[in-house]
Amino acid sequence: MVLSDTSEGDIGWKKWFIAGWAFMECLFFGGLLYGWASVNFVLKMEGIYGCDSVLISNNSLTYSQNSSGNDVISVVSFNGTEAPSLVTMDSVPATSLNDTMEESDGSCKQQDSNMALCFTIASTLFCVGCAVLGHINYKFGTRVTRIISFFMFVIGSLMMAFISKENPWLMYPGLSCLGIGGLPLLVTNTQVSNLFLVGSSSIVGLLCGGFDMSSAVMLIVKLAYQGGFSRQYMFIIIAVLHVLVLVSTFFFLPKDYIVRPEVKTERQSEVAGEEEVGIELINKTNDAVAEQSANDVPSLRSCLLDPKFITHNIWLCLLQLRFYYFIGTLNQYLTRILKTQDQVSYFLDVCMYTMMVGLLTSFLSGIVYDWQKSLCKDGKSHTYREVMPAVLPLTIASTLSLLLSILVLIPVTELLYVSFIVMTVYRSFLYSLAAAFLSAMFPGQYFGMLYGVMILFGGIFSFFQFAFFTWAGSYPTAPQHANICLLCLVLLSYVHPLYLWLTSWKEERKFKVN
Missing domain, CATH: 3.30.160 (Double Stranded RNA Binding Domain)
Known part of the structure; x- marks a missing residue:
């Protein structure tokens, strides 16, 4: 079943097995960073970076x-x-x-500040690491990238396991390595969508859904901790189970990477009797690069300077900042609204359970994208057929972010359920479309590099979340003002789908005039 560099042709049912395995990797190990709210609660319970004074609770x-x-x-x-x-x-x-x-319900500004700084640093390095590993993926291929990410993830898991009051600083490199080691699983597995001629965006959405749902692993850690299992024991188990990713690294995925297949000719379809085509793996030592140059494949530099890529980066930066701030300050937000630790714990669990539905919502975003492709396939302009399908799903993502920004301004307990649902759908659309857009617009061999650059800029911009957190703690009404500012930034994200819409119709009108 191994996809070696000599594999050619259709691989039949194997592609479904490979896609399922890729989904499993993203589900259990990909986005553990996004479950930070659950681990944050556990670390607070253990008094990590707690205040020197005795904290008072109504039950004690x-x-x-x-x-x-x-x-x-x-x-x-x-x-x-x-x-x-x-x-x-x-x-x-x-x-x-x-x-x-x-x-004095368990809140401690010193502790909250350390926890927020930890998530800010981890989420930023998470993005920087994606850019670095994206470059490694482009230069050295899939296998080398996954081996490096494997060791990063294991090191991060062990650091998270051995955090203590004597060594609280371990949570900074631990959470960072956990995130850096998890994201390449999504990046390298996204190429599996190239095995499917029909519904490739839906496969990307499925993988991103698994990536979103992986935050539930941290919820399991929290629930196990409350059930009597130690945090150390749980993270050691996660580190050991991560060995499973080596199976696909050496047996399922190629050493280099998978390229997008070309549609068969009518004669080839008659011989094969199938609608879908197989794959051809790139061997960088042969003439594949020369062949692609002959087929007018754009250069990496031109892709990086493409206005569509630039506006897509701006779109991601703005919406990711909104999402990171919500996740990074969720514990404090709930504490401010609910006032009791039991309620905070309950709603944290509700949030994590809701995020598990990300599998369905991520798949939905891929379906919407593919549906738009089918509606635009008859367009006379190539730009219209390729770009126009992205307008609606990108607009939906911006609208969901705007709705979340409005909901957090209303401190009503019942609306928390709605906020969690909107946040889950919003996050799924955000990251599914971030990947699917690049996969659809640019050559597959550049995906790792482009995705890494995009996440790098998003990570650098998301560092502003700590400035927002500091602002939110400066005076009583500051949280409201910080969220209003974020709402205004979210409105700017509509520039991206608007630009794509104008570009598409401009090109399509040229054909109609002629």
Whole structure:
């Protein structure tokens, strides 16, 4: 079943098995970074980067007054660990004490700042690592890229396993390596869509759906932790299971990469009796590059300077910043609205469960894209046939981001369910279309490089999320103001689909005039 560099022709049912295996890899190991909210909750429960002062919760104290008239708080427990049994607060009225109890629900600005900074650094390096590994993928092929990502992921998992109060800094490189090691699985597996002449965008959407759903792995870590399993044990299991990706690395996927197939001629279709064609793997030592140059394949430089690629980068940067800020501050957002840790834990679980539906929504975005392709296939302009199908799905993604930006401005508990659903669909459209657009618009051998550059710019821009987080904590109404600013940035993302629409109709009108 191995796809060696000598494999030619149609591979029949094998492509479905390979696509299924690729989906499994993306599901279990691809986007664990996006499950940060669940791990964040666990690390807070363990007191990682916690405040020096004793945190107060309504379930762990009793209030009394001593002979001197001072308020006395008897602390029974603190997050499952022993704490000082007596804390004296001089001259604190009962009303002030009640306010203190409500505000001291486990939140700690020092801890929140470290957690937000960790996610910001990890998400940025996640994108930078994608650019670097995308270049490696372009230069050295699939196998080398996946071997490097394998070691990065295992190292990250082990670092996450051994985080402790004595070594809390391990969460910074740990989460970063976990993200850097996971994303190449999506990048290298996306080429599997080239095995399918019909529905390739849907396959990309399916893989991105698995990538989205992988955040549920972190939810499993959280639930297992609450059930009595140690965090260390769970991350060691994840590291061991990651060995499974070596199976496809050496047996299913080629050493180099898969190129998009050409449609068969009528005579070839009669002989083969099939509608779909097989694949031909590139061997860089032969004349494949020369043949593609003869077929007017654009240069990598021209692809990087293409206005469609530039506006697509801007679109991703704006929408990814909105998504990263929502995920990175979800714990604090829920704490601010709900006030109790039990409710925060419940809604975190609801959010993670909702994100698991990303499989269906990512597949839906691919279906919408392919449906638009079928509607535009009769266009006389090549630009119209290739570019116009992307307009509607890209517009839907921007609209979903706008809707999420509006929902977070309304602090109503019941709307949290709606927010999670919108966020899940929005994220699925965002990353499925980010990949599917590049796959459809540019040569397949450039995909890893272009995707890496796009994610790099997105990661650099997403570093602004920490500035938004700092702003949100500066004064009481700052979170609302920060979200309003993000809403305005999301509106700018409509420039991309608008540009594509104008370009497509401009080219199509030329043929109608003639």
